Amino acid sequence: MKANRREWMTGVAALAICAVPFKAFAVVAPKLPIRARPLPLTDVRLTPSDYATAVEVNVDYLLSLSPDRFLHNFRKYAGLEPKAPIYGGWESDTIAGHSLGHYMTALVLAWQQTGHAECRRRADYIVEELALCQAQRSDGYIGALGRKTKDGKIVDGEEVFQEVRKGVIRSGGFDLNGSWSPLYTVHKIFAGLLDIHGGWGNDRALKVLTAFAAYFENVFAALDDAQMEELLHCEYGGLNESYAELYARTGDMRWLKVAERIYDHRVLDPLEAQEDKLANFHANTQVPKLIGLGRIHELTGQDAPGRAARFFWERVTKHHSYVIGGNADREYFFAPDKIAEHITESTCEHCNTYNMLKLTRQLFSWQPDGALFDYYERAHLNHVMSAQNPATGGFTYMTPMMSGTARGYSQPGEEAFWCCVGSGMESHAKHGDSIYWEGDDTLFVNLYIPSRAQWKAKGVALTLATEYPFRSDIALTLDAVKHGRFALALRIPGWAGNRAAIRVNGAPVPSTPVNGYAVIERRWKQGDVVSIDMPLELRLENAQGSQDVVSVMHGPMVMAADLGPVEMEWEGVEPAMVGENPLKAFSAIVSDRPRFQTSGVMRPDDLMFVPFYSQYDRRNAVYFKRFTESGWKQEEAAFLAEQARQKDIAARSIDVMHLGEMQPERDHNLTSEISYPAAYRGRNGRDARSGGFFEFAMKVKPGPLVLQTSYWGSERSRVFDILVDGQKIATQRLNADRPGKFFDVDYPLPEALTRGKSSVQVRFEPHDRSSAGPVFGVRLFTAKANDSQ
Structure with missing residues (x-):
């Protein structure tokens, strides 16, 4: 249903207030809706591409896992006999249970993306098992998380919350009364139950969650404000978002009150005041808090939570992110615009980007703007797609930016179950979830991923065919049209400027970009074809805060210098780039994917540049210190000596x-x-x-x-x-x-x-x-x- 003029003006006014501090967000013009929502994942099907392969590999991985092994501790601590042995790795530590929460969500997404019935059956089975465990305990609690005793044994972690209820709170940031980030694990179970309920209306999931939420409502009610703040200094994931969502599902105000009380003043007050004090905070601990604030903003209309979420996104993406869209060094934010000082082997935790993309989707739903999906595309293509090895189904924890560093992927047989294995299960179950969005009479095309989709509101079926970002041509075919007049909003990336060529049925279509979109409104008919030709060209991009450190981009894709196979130790000197116009020395190599050979521009040797994300089993370089010819002569000795010193220490370490x-x-x-x-x-x-x-x-x-x-x-x-x-x-x-x-x-x-x-x-x-x-x-x-x- 269309918004009337008064609703439209009210929405624009509210968004304008939120948007004032953020130059990256233009005020939405009347040509675009003021709100948008993604097409249901069940209405999008991927066609052959690396994205479709990632989903297929991930579904196989999900089905190789045992729900009963994840449920081991849930049953054990509820006094029931476990049906299978517990998994190893993190699942045998006090953080046990977090993987089941991710697994529940991943099963829902995989069913929505592929229709695989076994994924839905397993999710429903897990809910029934959790309900049984909850009934056995009788107080609403369910859990697999543990707490470590002084003699090193791991026991039922509910003891932690019994102590917290009494005001006993001992935390060093990630440890709470002998348990590893227990509220983080609780949030994962909350999120999994919410997703199963929302996926196909599993009412048992909502009943289990409501009783579970009541348990923690009572724990929090026993604490005064100072104790609550102390408790929230230990990682709690997006628990505020889950309580807010429970309010949205039930209409019960008690859950909104809890959501608003789960507020870490130390981190969130500066963000609401538009202050960047993120340095030295654990990055992934913070991102879900802002997603939760965003949900509270959506449900209440309160301005401050929405402004904080927008400000956080703006600061992280513009001042704290690497070229692949990831952030943080060794899991922590550092001072803004200092990327060049933090090009290490421990950059870009996958969970951070998984959560930043959730925040990006949320902000886009409030105010469609192509700048949001310029970031989304960059991080999705270059980071998320690099975080799964399609040959093994394993996931990275970190994605290293330091030259010559191998990526470390989990091996399914090793049972690592890091946090990033959990977020990896989810990320690679849903590559179709953000391609198409709808708002009023407009269909947004935000990502150019080969796929078929149904826009049921307008009776439209369409197919997107392309080899982008390897090739520049994109074709969108309308296979069926019931309601003929609507607008197509095609995202034109910022790097493309006004050089993208658009045609309808072969005829050029003039288009004035609106907030990063070429908008074509007309009466469409079955068989119409919209074609886009993107200007895929090489360009250099400076590291945030530095003019002397650059990366090579090709359209949306980060290009990496290939340094050889992972099996071979890399003992070279970190490559540098020399010359006034180094891209002139890049020559394209005939290939099914972009490949470029340099000539005379790299030091100490020329290199082949290839797409970064696909370097699963290769070493590479992404960032390059840049010199002029005269500058290189002055700096060469000192530069090489420092590189050699660092290399020597690393080699002897x-x-x-x-x-x-x-x-x-x-x-x-x-x-x-x-x-x-x-x-x-x-x-x-x-x-x-x-x-x-x-x-x-x-x-x-x-x-x-x-x-x-x-x-x-x-x-x-x-x-x-x-x-x-x-x-x-x-x-x-x-x-x-x-x-x-x-x-x-x-x-x-x-x-x-x-x-x-x-x-x-x-x-x-x-x-x-x-x-x-x-x-x-x-x-x-x-x-x-x-x-x-």
């Missing part, structure tokens, strides 16, 4: 510990007392206060070794001991004697300390009434032959 960061600390089995994560000048670390310590395992190998630690040079006076396997190797004193910089200290290790061992325990222990650290990283590497011991 046995193990690296990134302190203050969730996954590295878990990987190294960190234990601590009176110890806290620290963040300063864009680097994360950890300290320990008087009476405390922090300790972790590091790998070793035979021969002389050096332990290197990093400190900030302007610390107040403090003194602490460093021990290896209980033996003190140094007493370190820190003073403000190296102002304004980080510095490293090397501690040679006696060979007797590591002889015959594969690992050692490294411990930092403060002296009485002092502190240890903060320590901003620890590295263990082999000593050079001339290093003294």
Whole structure:
């Protein structure tokens, strides 16, 4: 039903208020609807392409998994006999259960995308099992998550919430009373139940969720505001969104009240005030909070939550994102416009982009704008599509931007079940969910992915055929038309400018872009063909905040320099680009996909450039420091020396510990007392206060070794001991004697300390009434032959 003029003007006024701070969002012109919604995924079918292959591979992976293994702890903790052994990896840790939530959602999406009946059957089966577990417990709670006791055993994690209800809250950011981010896991189950209910009207799912939500409503009601804030400093996923959605499904205001109370003031207040204070916050912890605020904005009309969501999207995409659309270094945001300083091996966690694309869809539904889908296309093509290996069905955790670094994919037999395995299950079940959107009498085409679709509101069937982004031509054929007059809004990417050529039945169609769209309104008939020719050309793109570091783009696609197979260690120097107009030295190679050979422009050697996302089993380079010919001569020696120094340290490194960061600390089995994560000048670390310590395992190998630690040079006076396997190797004193910089200290290790061992325990222990650290990283590497011991 069309909005009347008063509704239209009210909507534009509200959106204009929200849009004032954001130059990337133009005020919607009357030619476009003021709201949009995606065509149902059940009405979109993918035709052969890499996207369709990704869905097929993912469905096979989903069906290879066992619901009963995911349900092991749910049944065990409810007093029922498990039907199958528990999975390993994260599912055998205290975060158990998060994967089932992702799996539930992925099954729904896979059924909607493909119609595969087994996916729906499994989802319904899981709901029945959860209902049984809930009935057995009788208090509304269901859960597989655990809590670790002092003797290292994992027990039913409901104890955590019993303690929280009493005001006992102990958290270091990701640990809550001995459990790993338990509310994050709770949110995944909430989301899975909501998706099964919404997928095909499974009312049992909503009943289970309502009782589960009531359990946590009571937990939160026992806390005062200060306690609630302390609780929310531990990762809670998008729990606010789930409660808001439960309100939308039921109309019960109690759930909206809970949603609004799940609000982390420390993070969200600055965003509502339009302030970017994201540096040193764990990135994926924050994105779902903003999606939740966006849902609250949709349901209540409150301005501040919507402004915060828009501001966050604008800052992250324009000032905190890598060229592939991902963000964060070692899972954390850093200062804005500092991408060039964070091109590391631990960039672009997949979960971050999975959530940023959800936020992008949400914002688009409020106010259609092509700029939103310019970002969506970039991140979807270059990051999400790179995060699944179609040969194995495995997923990446990080997608490294550092030259020569191999991607690490999960192997189905290893049962890793990282968070990014869960978000990967979802992402590759739904590649058709954002291609087509409808609003009033307008059909938006946002992504050029080969597919067929039904626009049932207008009785339209259509086919999109293309090899884009490998080829420039796109054809949209109307296979059936019932209601003939409507508008097609075709997204013209910002990089294409006004150079895209559009034809209807072979005749050129003049078009004035509106908010990034070429809008064609006419009376359509069956058999009409709309063709688009995109100007796919090479261009250089600067890293955010730097004119000296560039990437190579071809249309929407990031191009990478191929550095060889993963099986071969890469020992080269990080490639640089030299010349006033380097793209003139790129020559196209005849291929089914874009490939370019350089000549005389790369240092130290010329390279082949290929699509980044498809480098599943290849090493590559994405970012290049750029020099003029004269500048290169001046900088070459220093540049190569620094690269060689870094390469030497990396080559000699046995193990690296990134302190203050969730996954590295878990990987190294960190234990601590009176110890806290620290963040300063864009680097994360950890300290320990008087009476405390922090300790972790590091790998070793035979021969002389050096332990290197990093400190900030302007610390107040403090003194602490460093021990290896209980033996003190140094007493370190820190003073403000190296102002304004980080510095490293090397501690040679006696060979007797590591002889015959594969690992050692490294411990930092403060002296009485002092502190240890903060320590901003620890590295263990082999000593050079001339290093003294």
